[in-house]
Amino acid sequence: MMHGLTKILLMGLFFSLVLPLAILPAQAQRRAEPSGPPNPFAGNSQAITQGELIYNQSCTACHGPNGGAGEIGPEIIHNLSVPLRGELNDNQILDVIRNGAPGTVMPAWKGKLADDDILKIGAFLHSLRGTAIDNPLPGNVAHGEAVFWNKGQCGTCHMLGGRGGLRGPDLTNIAAERKSNLIIDALTKANHRVYGDGGVHLRALPAMDTYDAVHITLSNGRTIDGVLLNQDGYSLQLMGDDNQLHLLDRSQVKAVAEKPPLMPTDYDKRLTKEEFADLMAFLTRQGRKAPAAAPAPRNADPD
């Protein structure tokens, strides 16, 4: 005889596992495998532009511009400043466009749009999700590198490939960390903010990445100029203009004066149009494409 509790558990199993499969076979099969043939238009700037046009004609009404959510459809691009994490991947998105989302108002576009057009929408969405390195900007990369180190004087503050200054962030991997438009903003817009700076629910203490320039007067009269890396009510952490870390106790500090930002934001004016474009072509190629996932734990440490 079946124990009462076991019976209830088994019934629960039936309702939670078996029944939904019977009722919603389409939904159960809806999500495509993450892997599939690569999109032939991925990274093709012309196709991406065409994909944006098609997207705006077919998708914006529901999903909003740039996939950022509309009145009817959900957002496709979740956070404009960081690559997609954990959401549908390219192949799964293409599957939804082609076959629709059963049980929702999302129609199947297969037959309504040519498959090449669907692929171009996919390439456009990919470009929104990726960082600069997924869709590097056109230009003369070698010339852009020369601009970086010479006329642009970027190396005064920034390191790249183990060379350069220490007061600004390392740019070795910048194209894998930022979208192209954010790199352009950083070089052309005063007081620009990275989307997500404010109003985001933090899950961990972030590093302070504002790189504020300061002039510090110590109690003994000495002064230190540098960039603020972190601070709290009792201490300051500073990268000095002398290329040394200064870890200060506020009891030793008489005054902290803010200085104008070190980062020029008029590169679109101090460089020619061509120089700026080439610099962007260089910067949007600096980095390493992120691997899809961590490798299998072949080397999981035993004990």
Place this chain on the structure above:
Amino acid sequence: MREFSTIAARAFLQPSLLVIIVTLCGSAAAAQDSYPAQPGKDWPIYGGSYNNQRYSSLKEITPANARNLQGKWMYHVEGLQGLESVPVVVNGVMYVSGYNRIDALDARTGNVIWRFRRQPATAAYQRGAAVAHNRVYITTNDGHVLALDARTGAQIWESKGGPKASFSGGPPLVANGKILVMGNRFDTVGDGGGFIQAYDEQTGDYRWTWRAIPEKGDPALDTWGGHAPGGGPIWIGGAYDPELKLVYYGTGQPNPQWSGKGRPGDNLYSDCIVALDVDTGKLKWYFQNTPHDTHDYDSTEIIVLADMTFKGKPRKVALQANRNGFYYILDRTNGEFLQATPFVSRVDWGTVDPKTGKGLPDPAHEPTVKGTITCPSTAGATNWPSPAYNPATGLFYVTATEGCGVNTLASSAPDSETSYLESPRDKEAWQLYTRAIDAKTGAIKWDYKQVRSNHYGPGLLTTEGGIVFSPEQFGQVSVLDAKTGRSLWHYNTGDLITASPLTYSIDGHQYLAIASGTNILTFGLPEPVTAGEKKP
């Protein structure tokens, strides 16, 4: 009045320190062995110094004042799990590592100075990074070695790794202008065995590989009875003798792990202590603790180097409390066996020849389908978390596990595997002790009994101040009197502890630190409140 803690800032006041700045500003020195023989102000390397003694010269915290210790700061290491790494502290900056990442903290306040992250993010267990010559060296879980600027985290170089490299999480070792890293399987397919690999510190160029399983032409190949050699994984850092130019590493168990029938023989170089030439990677000598191992008694416990008079003769020795229950003393110049003594009460997997040190496994204790009870258990009489050696007390401190285990084979097939469990028998359950052993005789001098345990415990450190800092698996940390083992102070960290501790000082104030769960916690004595100390 508190001094500010940066070396550069202090240089304003103390011109003699300018020399240090100049050295630090220079590029990475090629063949410079930068770590002091004993850790003091800094804890610059996993084991405190090349010799892994974990014997700090700091004396501020003593048995007399340890009762006044208090929490100083705490830092949550976001995105990781159960930390196993030992942070290192250099020039007031603490570097906390995981695979593909570093968090650099102000070691006085815990404030983040910079973070380095490289894709893919992973919470896989990792055991440390190396800092030397103003650079931080880390391995990635996809086979790269990276050099970062220690001041900013900027990437100086990235080495794609040598042939077939896939690294385990043990800390890299910077020695004689090279960065030594390690792995468990020297291959992308099959079982290529454990390995040590060296890269050039300046450029990241690949230099050499030593493999823990013999290659063609090596007579050691005959110790496998015709079976293809496998195993010998290497997953914890080594020791280095800058005078002998030898690095010392322990290798893991042979494969298959539990069934020895298919691989008759000693199965070299599994379960060995090996000495390699730092410049060439050539094997200078080896000593096998557990021949023909069927209990997973890896020899990966930390190897401690010391100079001592042993039986009337000055010796450069290598000390190891091995997982198999014996405490070994070897002459590290040539691998000569000097002594082995059991450091736990029950050892029955086999015996050790007192003249040669050769392990003689008892076939009656091979794992079986029915299950075989053996002492110590596979978790070991101790494991990889670090012991400590205090030359002043002459004591070798180790987290020891009393008890036995049961190994049960899945089938009688020659490569059948199993896992291991605590012995179900009375008085064979695992019990952890912080144990002090006379470093020369192996006699147990005192025990501090830890409360609750289900596996091996964390590592230890000792100081010239006369204390042992003793964390426990279940989250308690204690300060013990190095001479007597008496508990002087304790604190509940609120999470499991597996890592080994460190100590350092800033502006003359000593800190004790430990990774517990996903937090770094630090402790120190109260500092006098000065008139100038106020929130502006």
